[in-house]
Amino acid sequence: MLRDALLLHLGYNATLVAVGATLLGIAAGATGTFLFLRKRALVSDAISHATLPGVCLAFMAMVAMGFDGRNLAGLLLGSALSAGLGLLCLTWLVRHTRLAEDAAIGAVLSVFFGFGVVLLTVIQTMGSGRQAGLESFLLGSTAGMLRADALVIAAGGALTLAAIVLLRRPMILVAFDPEYAATRGVPVARVDFAIMALVMAVTVVGLKIVGLILIVALLIIPPVAARFWSDRAERVAGLAALFGGLSGFLGAAISAAYPDVPTGPIIVVVAFALFAVSLLLAPGRGVLAAVLRHRRFQRRVHLRQGLLALAQGQPIYERLTLRLLRRAGLARADGVATTEGRARAAKALRDEKRWEIVRSDHAHEAAAALYDGLRDIETVLTSDQIADIDTRIGGPRGVTP
Amino acid sequence: MLELATIGGTAPQTGTALADSPLAIRGLTVSYGEKPAVFSVDMTVEPGRMTAIIGPNGAGKSTLLKAALGIIRPLSGQVQVFGQPMAAQRSRIAYVPQRASVDWDFPTSVIDVVLMGLYRQVGLLGRIRGTHRARARACLDRVGMGDFANRQIGQLSGGQQQRVFLARALAQEADLYLLDEPFAGVDAATEKAIIAVLQSLRAEGRTVVAVHHDLATVPDYFDNVFLINTRRVAEGPVSTAFTADTLQAAYGGRLATAQVDQLSRALV
Structure with a gap:
């Protein structure tokens, strides 16, 4: 029918x-x-x-x-x-x-x-x-x-x-x-x-x-x-x-x-169904996308904070942080960094310094606007630009991912 | 009020003939309800200069600008733009509104906002062509926002929003730029970028008039000032019209004497 x-x-x-x-x-x-x-x-x-x-x-x-x-x-x-x-x-x-x-x-x-x-x-x-x-x-x-x-x-x-x-x-x-x-x-x-x-x-x-x-x-x-x-x-x-x-x-x-079933009300009900689907499933502004984005964001924050803590030799108390580090193979159950974890931690610390330069330099404004404490600096700057920033920081060279 | 009225007679010392002035206002009164926000104001803007409209909060600065642009209908008075009625010279004027005046969650991108500045060229049904886009891009580059062209406007910071509005005005290639508080709530980088653009406009022989609230930067940024507190208090070059006396007259007790001294000392 x-x-x-x-x-x-x-x-x-x-x-x-x-x-x-x-x-x-x-x-x-x-x-x-x-x-x-x-x-x-x-x-x-x-x-x-x-x-x-x-x-x-x-x-x-x-x-x-x-x-x-x-x-x-x-x-x-x-x-x-x-x-x-x-x-x-x-x-x-x-x-x-x-x-x-x-x-x-x-x-x-x-x-x-x-x-x-x-x-x-x-x-x-x-x-x-x-x-x-x-x-x-x-x-x-x-x-x-x-x-x-x-x-x-x-x-x-x-x-x-x-x-x-x-x-x-x-x-x-x-x-x-x-x-x-x-x-x-x-x-x-x-x-x-x-x-x-x-x-x-x-x-x-x-x-x-x-x-x-x-x-x-x-x-x-x-x-x-x-x-x-x-x-x-x-x-x-x-x-x-x-x-x-x-x-x-x-x-x-x-x-x-x-x-x-009367036509008018049914048309409105169908329109509402389309609205409900949009509200829940639309990429970007939808509720589900927002929840997923928040979860992903939270995990990245924890991972980043964990790496910076490892780099500075601080203990990690947050269980979510520890779990994420372990799952990524960056730390052991007792919170001690693995070899890869140490390398990543050093890189994270280095990137923090690089971002500091980027954010203080007006020439990098478009890149600085993307700073959220999480983004890999390689995604916004070319390797030449990063090398240039590294010379301005001084210190050990060749810290790579 | 009495004191203001007597000082309000300070004649413009620009020597600009009415017909030559990019913006000449005579006897302008604007009223919200029955309280005049701007009362019987005369203003003669000098061509090719940067003029700051200054005065305390609620002195009618933005109202004066909006009435000059025909956004608000005045109770009385005439506005002439390059010696003719405003409506005939609309294409020669570009307006930069306060950025808080629009909803930044509106579904549009940075480049589309700048393309609004080309509204007259594109027309009702015309296609937006590559040349239009290139021109909009060039205007964005000029305010340092070229990398932001395709962002949704809601993702911009306050200073970036202000620069997008300026880029939209630049796209009009006007002869007279009217800006409402372009430096309000923007970061230092934006303030520098905007003032550089305004100075380059002046270098091209265009006229800039801006409502301004930061007295300390007036002598650095502007050639002329127009002091207003509902009535005109003073008008002319910074050196003669921006003095301890005129500031005192415009702001009354709202400026500490020390502040006034400091400002006028900066002039010497």
Whole structure:
């Protein structure tokens, strides 16, 4: 069943949903990266909750004018307008009152969402036949997705991606250093607005599939996961798009295979799984890598300290140190150095003196920056440079590993 | 405050005509809330010189710089850059912000930060070419950071971060360099490297203006000073504007008399 779903063999509707969810995930991941880098991730929560009154008012307006209240394009237009209004309120509060952004987000989010829930209740009393399941915009619903809906989502996602490719440099510049960006003539306020407009577009487009409560997860989790894998902003955005797209596709496939499982929440769960894997396993910034790095570091420190103690004829009390020295064949069980241990110890002491010179000499700054008390000096300096340092130290020559 | 106001009239002794000045400010007032941080300040920067903006904490030094750059919108006053409005001369100005003003865990490398200085040349969609990279590398070499090009910026020390910011400004090849506390919290090696670069900029005929906090190095490093304490206190060559009287006026009781004596003796 799941295999069929993954291969898009579960029928027309499931395929539409899978394609739509994938495109939405790609657009959300890429857009969310810039929001995350600008450190305004939670603004998307305010924007998404502010869509609800717009959806309801659009429904009421369309019914009042005698149209079908469930027209998706009309509902999305309404949601975009009220999300925009919410964003304006948020910006105004932050700029013109003493309210900090977090408090303003809370205020806008709760007021708009509360108003939306009131409108939902009003609509339910308007006549049961016309309810049209507006509640499905809360958590998303893909059951009755139409070709036209998928086209709206695909077009929105494609436009968002094109805008990101076009604006990535100013967006990165503003996210990193807004004041400097301003001195280069980058219109900072307009770039910020563009980021928010993209977030709004993704939110509105995602209402149908993921719903307004969970869209924030699709905007934020992929970039946060991607950040573990790269130290370059553009690559983080690309990876976030990949993670988002993968979450959308896998989530849609799983929910197609098990029809009782709602699509939106499953997409978010898949995104979370990708985040968890990144958090644990990413090289460099991942938790496991950090633990291993720390263990390795600890062992090197102990070994180095042990060698220096041997070189200076001091007793070794730390059991870990002694064990490491013994295992490396550098010392006997009673703590006396072996022949090789004595040679290595002499070299360690010599290297300490060499490093001292390197660190005091401005010409070696790049090498000195690598000093951590452990690194072999041969890995940062050429043998000529080391020979030069040795002549400055004087004393016995030819101490080699 | 009264005393300041009277001394605040010290006229600039540079003799630079307004239109020739790389940076001319008239009647600039900047206010956060309802307390002016900079009040009715005039400033005329002399071309091809190094000018230090000095004054006590909270005197409006950084604010003056940011308002001149158009980062903060002033309440009143005019800023002219090479005789024209700032917006028209943006390409001739390079700004080096305080390094604490950005998040150094941002996902970017040293060379990418310097390439931001070439933002105008690269454009929105242009490819970053080998020539751009070579130019960025040359700027890094000039501040002694060539070996660090591909490091993530979070791995740098404070002094190295400051030099990367300077390299980014160098990449702009501007005529006027504005630096905010370039020597704050940096190591001695960095301070030496930065001052050497700034002096070489001056030798090329460019103008340097830096917010500075270390009074002891002012006579060694700078040609001119601009003393500010919300209002302009004094402006001109170090020999005439950086005296016991002007320092006393700018810092009030915050400098011990002995300190002032020592500083002004260093001038003679």
